[in-house]
Amino acid sequence: MAPPTPPAPLTSPAALIALALAGLAALLPPPQWGAGQERAAAGVTIDTLPRLVYTAHRGGALESPENSMSGLTAAYRGGAASVLDVDVRMLRDGTLVAMHDSTLDRTTFSRGPVRELDARQWREVRLRGTRPAERPPTLAEVLDRFGGRVVLMLEAKDPRSLERLAAMVHGRGLTASVLVNSRHPEVARAAHALGLRAQLWRSARQLRTDDPSRWRTYVDVLDVDHRARDEDLRRAVRSGIARVWAHTVNTEQDRDRALRLGCDGIITDAPRRLTGAGGRARG
Template sequence: MSARVPQPVPRPHPYLDHPLPLPFAHRGGAADGLENTAAAFRRATAAGYRYFETDVHTTADGRLVAFHDATLDRVTDARGRIGELPWSAVAEARVGGTEPLPLFEELLEEFPHARWNVDLKAESALRPLVDLVRRTGAWDRVCVGSFDEGRVARAVRLAGPRLATSYGVRGVLALRLRSLGVPVPLRPGAVAAQVPETQGGVRVVDRRFVATAHRLGLQVHVWTVNAPDRMARLLDLGVDGIMTDHLQTLRGVLTERGAWV
């Protein structure tokens, strides 16, 4: 019998070319209420962050807006569903009464060294996002995720293998089952599992989950973690990235460990 030939470990996607663990500014650092605004991302940049998490919707006339909710109601001084409003109306809204909603293309341009973790909040945003990444050549700067695994799979079919993606709910469940010894299939091509620490009172992230992801060449990024003791516990488990609303808290925890770059 011939000896088994070792299989090469795949090279990480260029999106991940940063010393671990990765600190993510969740919605730019949402703790001050100005989430997903250029002002928030400027503050995150000033705090030393390179990885930003954001969300995208499309307006009625197809403009790709960086915003979390389907409606303007919660965090702006305006009302209405983004998908039912033209960009001219959405552009008048102010987050916290002061900050305009940015187009995602504007953020790519203003922060050329940033890496963006983008949550596809609506099916209508899929093609505009892929078209934008293709047109701007931002393949190494954007990782696409969604709770809807099928939506991410459709993005991959449209964009091709250069697009970095994370697993949706179905993919995370499959990875969790893998960590428990259940041989279920996984969508190929993802670069990370981006997960909550727990879901519905059930722990998602433990040593087996992290170890299984690493054996498969996947990073584990955990959201949204704001307490320093939880950050420390997850780092001790070996997670590869943490998303936080509290920028200085995560920076302090990583600095104490000599892990802030």
């Protein structure tokens, strides 16, 4: 049987929104509906996060191999971060996987576009820097391992994956403990319309002309470039969006500036370094 044809690329914000709002009924049923509800109900949620939030960016990419299960586990068990950030891409058969880049070249021993693989081929991929060499996880594995135990920030690298991602989060009862991150306001709006908690990230250049108050009705977390001008960060903090977190902050000086300007979250590749956390183990 020939592999499924990849969905056509989206060409406009309207197309993105139309895709996200098309409905979840056409998707395959999500695995084990309700399997995560007890975990989420008894566990950590976005609304129970501390006043100051530290996020392990890509699982703490300066301290562990990024987007690896071992790295995410180390960040979780270490206790330095309240949120684990995971990048999400879609394979040609619709499988969602943890991977930042559009190609395998930088972080694995394989080469080529991520979207050209299927689930079987994905199981053959091995990550650089892991001992013994481990395969990168699927999103299902990440959700099943950490869902309801820690807040997860899932960056939807492929907007076309949004419906499938929503089905997986809803199916595990994890909407209260998962943020869906994107750099596109229209994707954040679509995520909100699908019943997800939306996060929107913006670069220093974008923040020069942004009016973040326009997004306050559907963005739960505004993710701002710490290199932005003071006045732009202050405008973000005053936008009416509940939480404003700075990325990607890896020095104490940059952390202190972001906090002084009113940000209430730090997204970092080095959570243990910035928090001074030792080996506080979580189950």
